[in-house]
Amino acid sequence: MSWRGILTLVLLVAAAISGWSVWTHRPSRNAATTADARSDYLLHDFELVVLDKQGQEAFTLHAPQLERHPGDKTMSLATPVFTIPPAPGSKSGTWEVRSKTGWVSAEGNELRLRGDVVATNAAGGDSVKLATQELNVFPDTKRATSAGDVTITQPGSILRGHGMNALLDSKRIQLKSNVKGRYVPSGG
The missing domain is CATH 2.60.450.10 (Lipopolysaccharide (LPS) transport protein A like domain)
Incomplete structure (x- = not known):
């Protein structure tokens, strides 16, 4: 495998991990409701x-x-x-x-x-x-x-x-x- 293939694979894995992290650490709907509960x-x-x-x-x-x-x-x-x-x-x-x-x-x-x-x-x-x-x-x-x-x-x-x-x-x-x-x- 060439260095470009390895770099592409590493970037793809990093993007997947970043997306998963953002998804799991997003604010819940209850937190948004509490903030709007004025x-x-x-x-x-x-x-x-x-x-x-x-x-x-x-x-x-x-x-x-x-x-x-x-x-x-x-x-x-x-x-x-x-x-x-x-x-x-x-x-x-x-x-x-x-x-x-x-x-x-x-x-x-x-x-x-x-x-x-x-x-x-x-x-x-x-x-x-x-x-x-x-x-x-x-x-x-x-x-x-x-x-x-x-x-x-x-x-x-x-x-x-x-x-x-x-x-x-x-x-x-x-x-x-x-x-x-x-x-x-x-x-x-």
Whole structure:
């Protein structure tokens, strides 16, 4: 074999090895997706009214920042303030819910609030205040749940417990365990 044949064969082998190396060390599609996983959009200092399937107001949201995630269409929030109106015909009044962070499902039917969560309702003279570190709110069904410690403050009483189910329209709140109550006389 001539030196040109040997050189051609060596260059052909080197090209095959280079091609194989480039193919096996290419970035995966998952890495490309992660790099492109930035927000669809960001909102700053905004108010958003979300409607339910019947066209009624499910909740209103005020926050300094909202970030929508393109993959699952959920939204992350910084220091949100939600107002959740009562169902038509209910006398419970509007709930105002504040927290450090928030998350809204793609359909807008679940809110996850974390960090110093406070929910208040002052309708009908029977003010109620819920305080917890985590609260899940379901605006369509006017329900709220918590798996953590909850403090409920009402005129004349303070209740503390672990875990909670609440029907927001009727202000019916059930603490699941470790319930402790304290009578607080009205000042007057």
